[in-house]
Amino acid sequence: MMVESASETIRTTPSNQNGVSSLSSQSDGGGGREGGSNGDTNGEISPVDLLHLQQQQALQAARQFLLQQASGLNSPGSNEVKQSVLIIYNVCAPLSFKSVSLPAAMCPSDLQQLWKDVSGVPSSEEALKQAEGLDLSTNSSNSTSAFPKAASAHLPLHSLPNGQSHTPKRDSHEEHTGSHPLYGHGECKWPGCEALCEDMGQFIKHLNNEHALDDRSTAQCRVQMQVVQQLEIQLAKESERLQAMMTHLHMRPSEPKPFNQPVSTHPKSSDMTSDPKPNRVFPTPHFGCHPITPLRQGPSVISSSSLHTHSHSHTHAVGPIRRRNSDKYCTPIASELAQNCEFYKNADVRPPFTYASLIRHAILESPDRQLTLNEIYNWFTRKFAYFRRNTATWKNAVRHNLSLHKCFVRVENVKGAVWTVDEVEYQKRRPPKMTGSPTLVKNMISGLGFGSLNASYQAALAESSLSLLNSPPLVTPQSAPSLNMLHVGHDDVSSTVEQVNSNGSCSPTLSPQQYSHPVHVKEEPTEVVEEDSRPVSLLAGVTHSLPLPSDERDLEEDLPTEELE
DNA sequence: CCCTTAGTAAACAAGA
DNA sequence: GTCTTGTTTACTAAGG
Numbered sequence: 401m402m403v404e405s406a407s408e409t410i411r412t413t414p415s416n417q418n419g420v421s422s423l424s425s426q427s428d429g430g431g432g433r434e435g436g437s438n439g440d441t442n443g444e445i446s447p448v449d450l451l452h453l454q455q456q457q458a459l460q461a462a463r464q465f466l467l468q469q470a471s472g473l474n475s476p477g478s479n480e481v482k483q484s485v486l487i488i489y490n491v492c493a494p495l496s497f498k499s500v501s502l503p504a505a506m507c508p509s510d511l512q513q514l515w516k517d518v519s520g521v522p523s524s525e526e527a528l529k530q531a532e533g534l535d536l537s538t539n540s541s542n543s544t545s546a547f548p549k550a551a552s553a554h555l556p557l558h559s560l561p562n563g564q565s566h567t568p569k570r571d572s573h574e575e576h577t578g579s580h581p582l583y584g585h586g587e588c589k590w591p592g593c594e595a596l597c598e599d600m601g602q603f604i605k606h607l608n609n610e611h612a613l614d615d616r617s618t619a620q621c622r623v624q625m626q627v628v629q630q631l632e633i634q635l636a637k638e639s640e641r642l643q644a645m646m647t648h649l650h651m652r653p654s655e656p657k658p659f660n661q662p663v664s665t666h667p668k669s670s671d672m673t674s675d676p677k678p679n680r681v682f683p684t685p686h687f688g689c690h691p692i693t694p695l696r697q698g699p700s701v702i703s704s705s706s707l708h709t710h711s712h713s714h715t716h717a718v719g720p721i722r723r724r725n726s727d728k729y730c731t732p733i734a735s736e737l738a739q740n741c742e743f744y745k746n747a748d749v750r751p752p753f754t755y756a757s758l759i760r761h762a763i764l765e766s767p768d769r770q771l772t773l774n775e776i777y778n779w780f781t782r783k784f785a786y787f788r789r790n791t792a793t794w795k796n797a798v799r800h801n802l803s804l805h806k807c808f809v810r811v812e813n814v815k816g817a818v819w820t821v822d823e824v825e826y827q828k829r830r831p832p833k834m835t836g837s838p839t840l841v842k843n844m845i846s847g848l849g850f851g852s853l854n855a856s857y858q859a860a861l862a863e864s865s866l867s868l869l870n871s872p873p874l875v876t877p878q879s880a881p882s883l884n885m886l887h888v889g890h891d892d893v894s895s896t897v898e899q900v901n902s903n904g905s906c907s908p909t910l911s912p913q914q915y916s917h918p919v920h921v922k923e924e925p926t927e928v929v930e931e932d933s934r935p936v937s938l939l940a941g942v943t944h945s946l947p948l949p950s951d952e953r954d955l956e957e958d959l960p961t962e963e964l965e
Numbered sequence: 966c967c968c969t970t971a972g973t974a975a976a977c978a979a980g981a
Numbered sequence: 982g983t984c985t986t987g988t989t990t991a992c993t994a995a996g997g
Binding site: 772773774799800802803804810816817 | 985986987988989
Binding site: 754755756792793794796797800801804 | 974
């Protein structure tokens, strides 16, 4: 028998622990937090598309007007023509920013040619040369501002085709709010300008005076437009590459999915079926826009690690991570694993769950709801590519967790020691459930980023997860609805185990109560073992004694039914 | 700021 | 002696 453990022994271990384990040199990068999930590109479809439509109409109207003017025009520099061209630019810039491709009505080259024909200003190449050092150098000096500039490239042209301030609504608003895309940190952000302006009024004056409609400004604008286009092309390429990578990582090697057929996970996809370009500037609305488990579509895990910006809690792929919210409220482990087991198996991505959750899941997933330590190890390595490395680290953590948490009960049986889960203890250690208050739940949902997800988007997410996961149908239609709310409950609430089981790849289904079993105090594990107690005996009695439908039980366990509205 | 939880590292003991 | 298993402590970090 084991001597009383060394709790009494005085530890002389230096607290600073100079001896760094040779195995601890993982590329943790030190508690990487995942980037802020600020990019909430929620599906505001209608306004954008409406704008798009309006822009197209304006574009065509302007083009017609322009062509009429150009046909009988002798004065290339006339204001009307310039005005028309500016209208086109005004229209095109936002369009090109919105979607990589300009509307078919008029492509940039058309525009440039038109401009060239009509106004007699230098060609785009010349304009480039002319504006060189203005725009691009500015970009280089302010590398992160490319897109804001790009987005705002058309704005100055709002003003004054005729050289006068036209004070559009937006400007008035901007004046009120004191913000202007071309004004920041007390200086003009017009490419190559950087003139100091004390306040917005001064800036507006400066804008109207120095950046009024003239050849130079329009050339700069055109250059900016090209910069934007180049960036968009580059972004499209990178997005495509990312898509391919994610697709590759998520798929079984034997089932490669064509990259050019990305899963329509975009909430707008249904509205954009006419859009020939799948990889858009904003192709991945989930990146950082919601705390959903990494992978409603497998790849989003990557977005969590490298890109995945799960609220603010953790980085998946690398390093020691601290997780609280994600585990307790956002990421039901079983459903997550059920849906993305293939991904986790193949991708070196750290699962966004605590060790305790994973251990528990492993144990509950086993036929007898008990595993030896080694079997737990095997489960980890089998299920997660991530745990095929740094074995010393995570195995130590597993052991540590097993010993530390009362919810893990060591039971001796004929085979030796096995670990089981004391569900009561497990639930005890969890924070108070969100019971009773639907508003609390809603607040939590919105706090987690779901506020921006409308029903259709969530449905789309569910659909996408269904379609993307080419592995066996991981989410049954019955379970699909739960997808929308599964982040409300605990991370790994027992209900989710059933989802795991439902895919057939895992152990038989048991209700959470069935998982529960008599508490076996760690101090006297051997007492529990009955004379004829086979490993199963620990649970057998309970397993067969609970007629309660698991679904109901789930709702009680995870989300009180009154919260399911 | 304090507390809790989690992850990591390490020391140590017992047993095979 | 080595390895595995199990316990414990300490430290750090994040989040409430």
